[in-house]
Amino acid sequence: MSRAAPEPKHAWRTGTAPGIFPLLGHGIAFYRKPLEFLNSLPAYGDLVELRLGPRRAWMVCHPELVHQVLMDARTFDKGGPLYDRLRTLLGDGVGTCRHEAHRRQRRLLQPGFRKARVAAQTELMGEEVESACREWRAGQEVDVSATMLTLSARVIGRALFSDSLDAATAAEMHRCLVAVVRGLFLRTVVPVDALFRVPTPANRRFRHASIRLRAIVDAAIAERRPGEPGTDRDDLLxxxxxxxxxxxxxxxxxxxxxxxxxxxxxxxxxxxxSLCLASAFDLLARHPEDERRLHSEVDVVLAQGRPPGRDDLPRLVHTQRVLTETLRHRPPGWLFTRVTTKETVLAGYRIPQGTTVLYSPYLLHHDPASFPDPDRFHPDRWLPGQAPAVPPGAMIPFAAGIRKCIGETFALAEATVAIAFIARHWRLRHPPGHVARLRPAASLGPRDLVMVCEPRSESPSGTPPWGALVSTALTTTGSHEPRAAGGDHVHDA
Ligand code: HEM
Structure with missing residues (x-):
């Protein structure tokens, strides 16, 4: 049978990415320089054939085609190496389940993510941000990645269980999540099960972390078994x-x-x-002018020094542009897989049932046809009037269609509160000698970002609201913008 579908409406280009290794396919290229590899793919077509291990797969490189994939969730269902792994880890929840089970699950959870409910949680987000940086002292080096993960784990912990996770549990969850997301990425790009059954230290770490994560969740649920008094609290659980x-x-x-x-x-x-927040502070430290404007905004909107409330959020317009541009420049969800549930036509090409299809928000967000000068971090590209008419499928940090992120509003509120409150009181700097390292794993963002905190002297109160601070002269690094597609080696999978 001919593989070409009849009468394509558009002159789509299809091709194959070069550099296929036996057994590993493009796994090595993906593993060693994933962002560079991704950005190289559009040169070979709008739909590009890859090998994930020995498995054939297609990367969708054109926004219009990605839109088609995301809008037809019945044909392009959750599946492929990423979701096959996630299903073993997470079970068949709303994010991993097949299309036929999805509607019921999504309907069940949706009320928990309505705008009004999220707005009502702004205060708890503020409390957690305040507590996350309460111990910071002038001149101290803080592990920004770990702090942001603890913060976001505690915020989602409160939304789920009403009580926040205690510090020890949040820290353990942090360690486990890091091990799991790293391991997941390698298992996605080299889906060869036999390799992961070998008891190497990395495989053991992955297994142990998965078991511990499950145990943490089970313990939280066990406290409130169905039918027992106290189960009817007004939270997601x-x-x-x-x-x-x-x-x-x-x-x-x-x-x-x-x-x-x-x-x-x-x-x-x-x-x-958490990765979105760590990226935002990393990028702001490299772009002093955007940081200065952020400071001017938060000094006015948060003049009292308290965290933003729900009424403050619409006034934090530059903060939101910084956030949008961070999500464009470094989308935490950067690579996803789907599987076709029937033979279909994509880019004029017949794709058999059971084929793995990939899409990458990172690849699309760095397409110069959609975003001029795409490697530049430039929040003003989102100014009203200046924002380009972004084609459907081109800017998708939260995906699109019925499998779009259920937590979008929640995440945007939390990130706006955190960026604004921290920027109101602190300037975060890279320490001298800092080397930029982006380590894409199952998600993208800095996982070991250490920064020096400097109290904002411009702050009307002079110091952050908690206690006297020792002021330390700091040398700021002349940090430079790394090539977006460079320095992206993946470590420790
Ligand atoms: C900046 C933060 C976030 C980003 C960039 C993000 C991004 C995404 C993306 C791209 C997807 C679609 C994945 C795919 O197409 O395969 C997704 C799905 C999902 N996200 Fe998020 N997300 C974020 C925060 C959150 C939060 C805070 C929650 C929950 C509290 C959440 C819960 C989910 C769920 C449950 C799904 C699956 C939805 C479904 O299949 O119906 N996300 N997210």
């Missing part, structure tokens, strides 16, 4: 446990599903938001 009690048999869910949903929300909610 309360919603899930009420559904598990199941007055409506058709909608009733099992305890196992409760666990998958909780696990999914912690995994999806904590990791991406």
């Amino acid at each position: 309360g919603v899930l446990l009420a559904a598990a009690r199941g007055n409506d048999a058709a909608e009733a869910i099992t305890e196992r599903e409760v666990r998958s949903q909780v696990f999914t929300l912690i995994f999806a909610g904590a990791e991406s938001t």
Whole structure:
């Protein structure tokens, strides 16, 4: 049978990426310089054939085609190496389940993510941000990546369980999440199971971290078994446990599903938001003019020095442009897989059932046809009037269609509160000798970013609101913008 579909409406280009290794396929190129490899692909076509290990797969490189994939979730279903792995780890929750199970699950969780509910959580987000940097002292080196992950884990912990996770649990969750997302990436680009059964230290670390993460979630749920007093709290777990009690048999869910949903929300909610925040502070330190304008804005909007409330968020317009540009420049969700559930036509090419299809927000966000000078961090590209007419499918940090991120509003509120409050009181600097390293794994962003905190002298109160601070003269590094596609080696998988 001819592989060409009849009468393509558009002159799409298809091609094959060079450099296929036996057994590993393009795994080595993907593993060693993933961002560079991704950015090289559009040169070979709008739809480019790859090998993930021995498996054939297609990378969709044109926004219009990505839009087609995301809008047809029945044909391009969650599957392929990333979701096959995630399913073993997270179970069949809303993020990993197949199309036919998705509608019911999404309907169950959606009320927890409505705008009004998220707005009501702005205060708790502010409390957690305030507490995350309470111990910072002038001149201190802080592990920004770890702080942001602890912050986002505690915020999602409160949304789920009402109580925040205690510091020791949040720290353990941090270690486990880091090990799991690193391991997941390698298992996605080289999906050869036999390699991961060998008891190497990295494989053991991955397994141990997965088991511990599951245990943390189980312990949190065990405290509030369905049907027991206290289960009906007004939080996401309360919603899930009420559904598990199941007055409506058709909608009733099992305890196992409760666990998958909780696990999914912690995994999806904590990791991406924290990487987005770490990237924002990293990029701001490299772009003093954008940082200065951010400071001017937060000094006015947050003149009292307190965290932003829900009414402040619409006034933080430059903060939101910084956030949008961070999500464009370095989307935490940078690579996803799908699997075709039937033969279909994409870019005029017939794709058989069961084919792995990939899409990458990173690749699309760095397409010069959609974003002039794409490697430049430039929040003003989002100014009203200046924002380009971004074609559908070109700017998709939260994806699109029915599998679009359920936590988008939640994540944007949390990130706006955190950036604004921290920028109101602190300037974060790279320490002298800092070398930029982006380490893409299952998600993208700095995982070991250490910065020096300098209290904002411009702040009307002179110092951050907590205690006297020792002021230390700091040398700021003449940091430079790394090539967006360079320095992106993946370590420790
Ligand atoms: C900056 C932060 C975040 C980013 C960039 C992000 C990005 C994404 C993306 C790109 C997807 C689609 C994945 C795909 O197409 O395969 C997704 C799905 C999802 N995200 Fe997020 N996310 C963020 C924060 C959150 C938060 C805070 C939560 C929950 C509290 C969350 C929960 C989910 C869930 C449950 C899904 C699956 C939705 C479905 O399939 O119906 N995310 N996210």
